[in-house]
Amino acid sequence: MNSVGKNRKASKYHISSKGKKAFAFPFLILIILTLIGCQSNEGLVENQRHEVIVPLALSSKEIDHKKDKRTLKPENKLYFGKEKLRLVRDKDTRNSITRNRPNDSEPNSDEKSQLLGAKTLLPISDKRISEIGILLPLSGNVDEIGGALLDSIQLAFFELLDLKVELLIFDTRGTVEGAKQAAELAINAGVDLILGPLFGGSTEAIAPMTKEAGIILISFSNDHLVAQEGVYVFGFLPSQQITRIVNFAFERGYKNLAAFVPDNYFGKLAIEASRNAVLVQGKDLSRAEHYEANSENLTELVKSFADYQIRRDNLTTQRRQLLRQKDEIADSLLTKLKGMDTLGNPPFDSVLLPAGGSELKRIAPLFAFFDVDPSRVKLLGTTLWDETADLSLEPALVGAWYVAPAPKGVSEFTERFKKHYGYKPPRLATLGYDAMLVAAALSQTTHSDEHPAFDIHDPRGFIGVDGIIRLLPNGTNERGYAVIEVGKSGPLVVDDAPLKFLY
Numbered sequence: 001m002n003s004v005g006k007n008r009k010a011s012k013y014h015i016s017s018k019g020k021k022a023f024a025f026p027f028l029i030l031i032i033l034t035l036i037g038c039q040s041n042e043g044l045v046e047n048q049r050h051e052v053i054v055p056l057a058l059s060s061k062e063i064d065h066k067k068d069k070r071t072l073k074p075e076n077k078l079y080f081g082k083e084k085l086r087l088v089r090d091k092d093t094r095n096s097i098t099r100n101r102p103n104d105s106e107p108n109s110d111e112k113s114q115l116l117g118a119k120t121l122l123p124i125s126d127k128r129i130s131e132i133g134i135l136l137p138l139s140g141n142v143d144e145i146g147g148a149l150l151d152s153i154q155l156a157f158f159e160l161l162d163l164k165v166e167l168l169i170f171d172t173r174g175t176v177e178g179a180k181q182a183a184e185l186a187i188n189a190g191v192d193l194i195l196g197p198l199f200g201g202s203t204e205a206i207a208p209m210t211k212e213a214g215i216i217l218i219s220f221s222n223d224h225l226v227a228q229e230g231v232y233v234f235g236f237l238p239s240q241q242i243t244r245i246v247n248f249a250f251e252r253g254y255k256n257l258a259a260f261v262p263d264n265y266f267g268k269l270a271i272e273a274s275r276n277a278v279l280v281q282g283k284d285l286s287r288a289e290h291y292e293a294n295s296e297n298l299t300e301l302v303k304s305f306a307d308y309q310i311r312r313d314n315l316t317t318q319r320r321q322l323l324r325q326k327d328e329i330a331d332s333l334l335t336k337l338k339g340m341d342t343l344g345n346p347p348f349d350s351v352l353l354p355a356g357g358s359e360l361k362r363i364a365p366l367f368a369f370f371d372v373d374p375s376r377v378k379l380l381g382t383t384l385w386d387e388t389a390d391l392s393l394e395p396a397l398v399g400a401w402y403v404a405p406a407p408k409g410v411s412e413f414t415e416r417f418k419k420h421y422g423y424k425p426p427r428l429a430t431l432g433y434d435a436m437l438v439a440a441a442l443s444q445t446t447h448s449d450e451h452p453a454f455d456i457h458d459p460r461g462f463i464g465v466d467g468i469i470r471l472l473p474n475g476t477n478e479r480g481y482a483v484i485e486v487g488k489s490g491p492l493v494v495d496d497a498p499l500k501f502l503y
Helices: 028-035 046-051 109-121 143-159 176-188 200-213 238-251 265-280 299-305 308-325 328-337 357-369 407-421 429-443
Strands: 013-016 078-080 083-085 131-136 166-171 193-195 216-219 231-233 257-262 287-291 350-352 378-381 401-404 462-464 467-471 477-479 482-487 490-495
Touching: 131 143, 131 176, 143 166, 143 407, 143 429, 166 176, 176 200, 193 429, 200 216, 200 231, 216 429, 238 265, 238 350, 238 378, 238 401, 238 482, 257 265, 257 299, 265 287, 287 299, 299 308, 299 357, 308 328, 357 378, 407 429, 429 462, 429 467
Parallel strands: 131 166, 131 193, 193 216, 216 231, 257 287, 257 350, 350 378, 378 401
Antiparallel strands: 013 166, 078 083, 401 482, 462 467, 467 477, 482 490
16 A cells, blocks of 8 residues: 555654554555564563563564665665565655545644644643654764664564554654754654654754644653753763762772763763762762873873872882892892882772773773773773673773673663664664653553553653663653673673662
């Protein structure tokens, strides 16, 4: 079926799970029928089901992907399962969706204002969710991340049972202006909830539009400054990560924390969060240093940060004194000093390094080079480390700690994703899957009044690939993180992620 709603601006892609809806993708009915009757996922242990809200049972049925391929973006097509998803277009080249509604023409401006005004009368928490808009950068500089998020959303969509919602997908092109245009299309298309966009700036730009329309917005940003009532940030918030790792370090006996952070907004936030965390312990940061993230040479800065020259001079002075003593005790001490490069410890026993990727791998060896001994000084990281490949291959990082969602759930998701799509997803792809779980939970309604069976602000939260999460009335979120050690053969969990929120 290829019917098109007349004169309707809308999304590039349209996916529906309603049996009575018209489909933009003719093969979709076949895929959905294969999912009916699938059993619940065994991956969630029983005590997790009792302690937190599990939005919906997940299907454990596998999908045949022998013919699955990834398409080139310029072809303007998507693949899911073993069939090709076609994009429906108007003759005038405007993007369209297939909708089974009478009189589906574009309302005039007065009618549109009345519709938006009517939506604002219904509290966001009481809205029935039947159509979900997906706003992601499917073209532009970050289209790979956007495409992976979309793939993960679709994976959750097809694994969930009895899900009666439609997905309408819009390309933000990775820009603020593109996000605003996509949001306008989504609002005009009548969506009840939006997943996306990816960036904080885009989220901030479209928030007034979605709030006026009474539409819930769940952004993939981790910028708490754009969060507000009805506009939720779903990303990993840096301040929570830093508080978690600092508190754990103090519990394990580390008392003098330093911070080595990039000279940008994120770095300033890291300093503020770490300082607040140690103040609770009656301490202050032992040392804080900002560096230029794009600097080619951080050697002198790390050398100064580590008090390397001072400690090296201390060693030289000590050797001279022992040489003047000329006795057996002095000779014994001199023998011990032969293998040392410096004398004394730096003015800290732990260092927060909230960097990731090549930047982390460039900085960590400099600390070791300037005699910041990993056996005496613990390096601490955030979820950015979890996005960094082959941490165990860098000796300076072995034994270091960082916070991240429990690796088991993430690795299982990664394997399923690779099996279905044929490529390894970027770390952020899990956000798309879990956001779809939350959306699915909100789409479930009570039999009496068709209000959602789940409150988006339920203090028990939700559970997904990245563990437990709850959305707060102010638009921020809370997550449960594990503490992970960089082991010689891979990551080791040294403190489990919580299974429930305590308050």
